[in-house]
Amino acid sequence: MDIRQQKQYENFLEPRRQEISNFLWISKHWDPKIAFKQGSRRPTPASHKEAVLQSPRIQELLNELSRQQNIPKSQLEKQIRTILDEIGYDRKMKVVRWLGLALTKICMKVLSGLYINTAKVQEIKSVMGNCPVIFVPSHRSYGDFILMAYLTFTYDVEIPAVAAGMDFHGMWGMGTVLRDTGAFFMRRSYNDDSLYWTTFKEYVFQLVTKADVPIEFFLEGTRSRSNKSLPPKFGLLSMILKALFLSQVPDILFVPISINYDRILEENLFTYELLGVPKPKETTSGFFKSLKIIKEHFGDIFIHVDEAISAKKYFEGKIQRTSHNVGPIHQQDMTEEEKNLIPQFANEIVHRQQKNNVLTVFNLIALVINNNYANERVSFTLDELTKQVMWMKQILETLGCFIHTTNLEKSIKDSFIIHSNLIRLDSKNKVCLISNEVTQEKISPLKLKGHALSDKTMTYSVPFIMLQIYVNPSLHYFVDVAILAIILNKGSSLIKDELFQTYYFLRSLFAKEFIIFTSLMGMEFETAVNNGINFGVIECTDSGCHYQLGSNNKLTEFLLNALEPFQLSYFITFSVLQGASLLTDEKTILANVQQVVENAISINKEFIHPYCLNLDTLTNCLSTLCSMNIMKKSRRDNKNMYSGNSEKLREICERFEIYIPNCHMRKTTVLNLTLQNKL
Incomplete structure (x- = not known):
């Protein structure tokens, strides 16, 4: 049997190839399934904005600011309307249909197939209507946004309102087109603008509680240049869940979606960005230049829709929603207990996305x-x-x-x-x-x-x-076994508790690199041990009391090679930080590490993977050190500044150093010291 049939994937581009006219299909009568039925009269994009303006929260804020700043309330209302016009989505089906026709033509030219697990889409459709539905795709390309709209139109699901960055808003013409197809825009920085911040939060609250369209957002916040899962961001997720915690909706269904590309549209751009070349500004002219891709071939794209996660069931027994029964709803906020549960929920979504990668x-x-x-x-x-x-x-x-x-x-x-x-x-x-x-x-x-x-x-x-x-x-499929191989490669034999403690240290160190749910680390360790034994990478001695490296040298070598660029990157970063001044800006740290690696590569006596130059791994390392309270991050003169605890840095470097391959360790350390002396 075709493996695509086993997994129930359907090439939903194939019917477009076979039909006489794509125009007839894109012009079809469209009666989509809505996410959350609100009554006999459907809400509109304009009604959402008006509801935000008239909401008790916004009205109270306007009254307060009017008194504090001695500004007429009507003037502040104009500012709110301007903000809402900047944020709010729209829906114009003529635009949707013409874009859908253009996308069909492009996909048929550059793709072999566009696959989806159709049965799951139909299952999601069957449970829509009774509560908000949130689509949460992985984010590897700008194509994700377009593909999701294309998917929902194809399967007669209401096109979602999609959270988009302000980069697109400023694109002449394209910002309007994106808004007309469902994009609502959010600033990446609010600069303590309480009027904007409160308005945006209220707009999201309005979409969750009163809209009948699905909502779509990218949990990672930005495209992953490295094609790995990024640590989730919690801001928009918190705004959405607030409606459930305050009992304003009966439930919220979150649908994790994995999008995988045979060839990524932005592969060249991402490569240069990882090496430090600044991302070009999104412009309309740049968009049209990018259409040259129609001369190339990009293979297949896979979209895997997972089981919907009921937030009500997930949080059942973990929170007490009755705590919000006192006082007006618009004055309520989430409790600390509720806020602390959100990272766990976010990690569950990321875990689902990873598990269903193709x-x-x-x-x-x-x-x-x-x-x-x-x-x-x-x-x-x-x-x-x-x-x-x-x-x-x-x-x-x-x-x-x-x-x-x-x-x-x-x-x-x-x-x-x-x-x-x-x-x-x-x-x-x-x-x-x-x-x-x-x-x-x-x-x-x-x-x-x-x-x-x-x-x-x-x-x-x-x-x-x-x-x-x-x-x-x-990499996330075998990172845990690889870490065990790194530990046991020292040649020592360890009891299980010792092996776990070292595994926990290294796995925590790479937690930003290879996302893991901390509470699942024990279970992941046991799975890794069993897999390692089954593969012959690990073997037990003394009746199972001690563990040592197994006899499968070929696989062990592969596992060690797979993680070596990450090990070296972190070790060199630790070394540079130890030689840095008490307070150093991020760019200086990154530049110094890259210079060390460049010098090591130029010697060319043995292979050092150029991926050690990539800035994503280096910033992940800095972020991890901050979460471990070894470094502190601050903002000064529009720069990210880092200060470190020299004693803790020395300790973690010494502890990590023993797991670095010796030949590389000596070389990078000498080069690093040479560079520090020059600086």
Whole structure:
């Protein structure tokens, strides 16, 4: 049986290929299923804005500000209306239909398939109508927003109101188009503007309690440049859940959605951003330039819709909603107990997104090529690649991963076509990474996020960074086993409690890198131990009392190689921080770490993965140190500043150092000390 049928995936682009006229389809009578039935008369985008203005919370704020600032209330109301016009979504079906037609034409040209687990979509539809429905997709591309609208239109579900950043609002023409298709806009920074902040929160509250359309937002807050799950943001999620905690809705259904790309539209842009090149401003002209993608091929896209999570059931027994029965609702806020439960709920959604990832064969190819380069084996044939991909496929499927392929050899050949910008076969049928010479435009050092890397370094690093983007989605499947391999690779034998304590330390250190729910760490450890034993990476001695490295050297080597770039990045960051001044700005720290790595790469005596240059990992490291109270982050002169506890930094560096491969450890430490002396 076709594996897509086993997983009930349907290519919902295929009917568009077969029909006589896409225009007839996009012009169809559309009677969508609404999320939350509000009565006989449907609310409108305009009625939502008016309801916000007339709400008790906003009226009280206007009265208070009018007294404090001696400004007529009518003048403040005009400001509120201006804010609501900036925020509020709209819905114009003519715009939706014309965009849908254009998207259909583009998708049929650049994609092989657009797959979704249709049965689950129909199941979600069947339970809609009685409470708010929140779609929570993973965020790997700007395409996520467009695909969700296309999906809901195709399956006759009301197109959601989508939280979008102000970057899009400022795009001439495009901001209006996005608003007309359901986008509502939020500023990333409020600058203590209580009028805006209160208005926005009230607008979200109004959408949750009084709208009949679904709401869509990205829990990660921004696109993941690394193609891994990012730590969730809690702001918008808290605003949505507040309506449930205050008993203003009977329930809220959250629908986790995983969107996976065979080839990411922004792969080139993300690669340069990870290396520190500033993101270009979103502009309409830039959007039209990006349409050149229609000349390329992007393979398949998979959208996996998960079971809806009932927030009422999730929080049942954990909170006391009766605590909000005293006093007017608009003066109520969430309790500290309720606020403390929100991160757990957010992690549950991220966990669901990760669990339902769909990997393509190119993700396996990227893993294999990455591992070969880490072993300094840069020459291997297509037959060798195919055997290693088959081996990797068996391992990942054992770990619960779903890999989209019906014919492995054909999928490998297709990958060379889809990713012809990154990999190719030479005249001897050997697999090669494609490296194009990079000549950078002059960018002001003030705009760079880190060190000004040389053209030589950029030319060498870009293909490796891009390749790693396709390695990353698979890492969460075996990160826990890999950490056990790192611990036991020292050659020592540990009792289970000792192994867990070290696992807990390293797993916590990488918590921003590979998202984990802290309360599940014990269970994840047990699963990792069992998997490690089954794979032969770990073995028990003395009647199961002690654990040591197993005999599966091939898999152990692969696991160690997979996490080595992250280990080195963190270790070099620790070393740089120890030599930094008492108070250092973020850009200086990032630039110094990148310079150390660039120097290490330039020596070229042994392979150091250029992914150590990526700024996402370095900022994750800083964030982790802050959460562990080893560093403190502050804001000064529009810069992120860090101060550290030198004693704690030294301790964590010494504790972490023993798990760094010796050859790299010596090299990076010497280079780091040399750099510090120069500075």
